[in-house]
Amino acid sequence: MNVQQKVKMGQAPVISYQELLKSDSRPSPAFYAPATRDLGTEPIPASNYTSPEVYAREVEKVWMKTWQWACRDDDIPKVGDTYVYELLDQAVILVRQENGDVRAFKNVCRHRGRKLVNASGCKTSFRCAYHGLTWSIDGKLIENPFAWDFPQLTADDVPLLSVRSESWAGFIFINFDDDAAPLLDVIAPMPEHFAHWKIENCYKSAHVAKVANANWKVCAEAFLEAHHVICTHPEYNLFSGYDSGQHDVLSDHVTRFLAPNGITPGPFLDRGIDDNRRVELMLAAGNRAFDKSKKIELPEGMTARAFAAESVRQSLAARTGYDFSTYSDADMLDGQGYDIFPNFHLWGGFKDKISYRFRPLGPDKTLMEVFLFTLAPKDGPMPKPATMRMLGPDEKWAEVPELGALAPVYDQDYSNMEPVQAGLKSLGDEPVHFSEYLEVRCRNLHRMIDVYMAR
Numbered sequence: 001m002n003v004q005q006k007v008k009m010g011q012a013p014v015i016s017y018q019e020l021l022k023s024d025s026r027p028s029p030a031f032y033a034p035a036t037r038d039l040g041t042e043p044i045p046a047s048n049y050t051s052p053e054v055y056a057r058e059v060e061k062v063w064m065k066t067w068q069w070a071c072r073d074d075d076i077p078k079v080g081d082t083y084v085y086e087l088l089d090q091a092v093i094l095v096r097q098e099n100g101d102v103r104a105f106k107n108v109c110r111h112r113g114r115k116l117v118n119a120s121g122c123k124t125s126f127r128c129a130y131h132g133l134t135w136s137i138d139g140k141l142i143e144n145p146f147a148w149d150f151p152q153l154t155a156d157d158v159p160l161l162s163v164r165s166e167s168w169a170g171f172i173f174i175n176f177d178d179d180a181a182p183l184l185d186v187i188a189p190m191p192e193h194f195a196h197w198k199i200e201n202c203y204k205s206a207h208v209a210k211v212a213n214a215n216w217k218v219c220a221e222a223f224l225e226a227h228h229v230i231c232t233h234p235e236y237n238l239f240s241g242y243d244s245g246q247h248d249v250l251s252d253h254v255t256r257f258l259a260p261n262g263i264t265p266g267p268f269l270d271r272g273i274d275d276n277r278r279v280e281l282m283l284a285a286g287n288r289a290f291d292k293s294k295k296i297e298l299p300e301g302m303t304a305r306a307f308a309a310e311s312v313r314q315s316l317a318a319r320t321g322y323d324f325s326t327y328s329d330a331d332m333l334d335g336q337g338y339d340i341f342p343n344f345h346l347w348g349g350f351k352d353k354i355s356y357r358f359r360p361l362g363p364d365k366t367l368m369e370v371f372l373f374t375l376a377p378k379d380g381p382m383p384k385p386a387t388m389r390m391l392g393p394d395e396k397w398a399e400v401p402e403l404g405a406l407a408p409v410y411d412q413d414y415s416n417m418e419p420v421q422a423g424l425k426s427l428g429d430e431p432v433h434f435s436e437y438l439e440v441r442c443r444n445l446h447r448m449i450d451v452y453m454a455r
Contacts, residue, residue, distance in 0.1 A: 017246035017258055024329040025306050031193050032258065032330060037249035039443040043431030048446070049215040049424045055363040059088055062342055062452045065177045067186055069344045069357060070094055072204055073170040074385045075120070076102065080137055083120045085174065087359055092163050092174055093117050093126070095137045104165035104174050105139050110158035126160070135160050169199045186253050187340050197331070197348045198322070198375055204385040205352065206372040206402040211393070212414060214421035216343065216360040217445065219368050222413050223337065223345055223356055224441040226259045232412050239278050239304065247440050252341070252448060255441040259335035261308065275304040309333045316350055321378035324350065339441065341448045350375060354406070364421055370403065370410055 021028050048054050070085035076096045083094045084107060091107035093116065107116050109128040116126045116135075125142065127134040134143035139160035144150065164175045166183035168191055173183050184191060212219050222228070226242040241260040249255050276298050298307050309329035316332075317324050324332065327350065336348030345356040355371035369388070376382050389400065397403065397410035424432070434442050 014241070014244045017244055017260060020241070020244055020260055021328075021330060025309065026326065026328045028328040028330045029193075029196055031189065031196070032246075034246055035248040035250050036437075037440065037444075039249070039440055039447060041434075041436050043433050044446050045429055046424045046427035046432050047429050048449075049217055049421065049432075050363065052363050055215075055360070057453055058449065059360070061455065062449055063088060063360065064090075065175075065180060065452055065455070066342055067166075067173045067175045067180065067183050067340070069171050069340075070104070070165075070174045071172050072385060073102075073167065073172060074203060074382065076172075078122065080122045080124055082117060082123045082137075084117055088361075090176065091115060094165065094172060094174070095123065097138060102165055102167065102172055103138065104163040105160035106163060108161065109133060110141070110160065111144075116160075169194060170202075188254070189250055190254055190338055190340070190346075193338070194346075194348060197336075197350060197353070199353070199373070201376055201378075202353060202373040203376050203383050204371055205374040205383070206400075207369065207386045207388045208371075208391065208397065208400050208403060209367055209369040209388055210391040210395070210397070210414070211361065212366045212368045212417045213364060214366055214417035215364055215424075216358045216366045217449075218417055218420050218424070219358045219366045220339075220343060220345075220356075220445060221442045222416060224255070224257075224339065224445065225439050226257055226335070226337075227438050228416075232416060233409060238273060245438075247437060249440060249444050250338075252444075252451070254338060254340055255444050256336060256338040257441065258330070259337065260330070261305070261333045261335065275302075275307075278304040279307065305329060305333065312351065316375070319377070320375050321380075322375070341445065346373075352404075368414070368417075370397070372403065372406075 018032075018034060021032060068085075068087060070092065071083040071094055075081075076083050076094060079096050079098055081096045085092045085094060092104050093107045094102055094104045097103055108114070109116055109130065111128065111131060111133045114128055114130040116128055117123070123137060125134050125136050127143075132143070132145045133141065136142045139162065141155040141158055144153075144155070164178055164180070166173055166175075168183060168187060175183075180186075225247070226240075226245045229236050229240055229242045239261060244260055246258040247255075248257070279296055279298055298304065306329060309332040312332040313324040313327070316322065330336075331350055334349060337345060337354075338348060339345040343358040345354075347354040353373040355373060357369040357371070359367040359369070361367055371386075374383075386402065389402075391397070391400070396408075397414065398408040400407050403410070434440075
């Protein structure tokens, strides 16, 4: 039974997302249609988050076999530009070639195994700092100062070790599995959906990271459902419709939620506020839908949702030069949170696109990264991409101005992670219970881990 059926039978005390779209001022694209999948109601062992043995198998079976977003095209725009990406005990160098392609290599000298590149930058070649063996940016050995003493080797015997790399819309992915399905097959239908939201015209406007003392699945799951808003983000309760959201499993590797904004609040809160008050609350929470330099006056008969959507159209058009007059209220206002299994989350829409990446550092430690991708002006140059800002253990997300009004939200999300990990350890082999619909994306994460583990 999907959420629409539950609504009709009175089990869910809200209108469905599809019913909400029908009342909007403009129709939404066909790809907003629901894609519900029944993944059952079986519990998950808490030990899946805490067991070193489970973690070791995930490293081997999942992380070394799946597509990982490594960097953006604009991180390495020129010939020789090199980006160092690290995952667990693997280090990869991605480098722009003479013909404009990007190639990826293991960041290791073929002589004695020293790391070749210590940091991202621009290279004409890769010279090992240990003994001086040197490779060109296309991976060929071009200098061995002691070639006379290596009768067993020629340059062709020891090229840099290639890592598979493929790209989509400026995102460059790597995969350690040469037999993996092509990237575009795995991430479908995201390319179609994000083309609608002009992803190819966006640049990385923020990149912030912090280590979380929790298993990578705990971190990922914090952003795979929306109803944690009720307690974790209470300032959003009176205008975000998390209980009217739509949760879709679009493919084995891609899921999403569609979370409405600017509507009647959830069932556990006072529904008696009017839309003028709702607009005030959206402003108080730092909602970016409004131009704060202007007096906010809700026209007679217009809902807060319609007013907010139109405000976004106008402010985005003024900033970027694009015409948004035909795009739907949902395109302007809602949260369209997609994820690519196992660890890359990217939001759609036309406001700044939120993105998350989670890299495991151990069974109970994860590098959590937050990005914003901003639509660049139509007729202007593409701004330079943001570089990563690494937060220390005592630094707050709220102290990062480039994250804007979202910054304190991540402190709220982060505050759940370590306590959840501690609780899971206390549970031992007892089960964790996901809801049937609202947490279907969490269920799919575990389902796909099981699929990869069984291979």
